[in-house]
Amino acid sequence: GQSLEQPSEVTAVEGAIVQINCTYQTSGFYGLSWYQQHDGGAPTFLSYNALDGLEETGRFSSFLSRSDSYGYLLLQELQMKDSASYFCAVRDQNTDKLIFGTGTRLQVFP
């Protein structure tokens, strides 16, 4: 089965950089995705790492290391609107199920 662990909460101030980690135990997956969910809203796709390494999309970057069973989402130049929950997710190679991590609530303070 798949299991993805994330810190439950992270706090930071505007303009700072924050890293949200995702460690996983999995028997096989296609790639690591990240989703953002504001309170009361739908999860929205942020990024996807099919291969090891860093993917950059504007202020957000995501990293994957399959050998370390580890990935992270890096948010730079934090803004108040970045306050939300962030989920890592993997697509199981055997079942195609999209399995989500435990989620990290990010609070950005002025």
Place this chain on the structure above:
Amino acid sequence: KAGVTQTPRYLIKTRGQQVTLSCSPISGHRSVSWYQQTPGQGLQFLFEYFSETQRNKGNFPGRFSGRQFSNSRSEMNVSTLELGDSALYLCASSPIRGAPEAFFGQGTRLTVV
């Protein structure tokens, strides 16, 4: 292109009743998955439908069921509601099975009293 539409947005039911939730995927998307989201358990996979067939099922009791129609719209049904079924039910669609990106609807907030 319209996004994923879920109806209703809010529901209040009493214990023992049943409920049906609806999801219309993005046009052209054939894979629809359902998730239950609660504060303590995060996003829990319920089931996935593709081409009107259930392809995957999560670890939920048989009271939870679903189906998909030929136009890819999907419904999920929960019978004999329990207080613990109170949650946000999210539907996500993808153009194909195994796509890296899933597009979510706003969800249906179910409260069981």
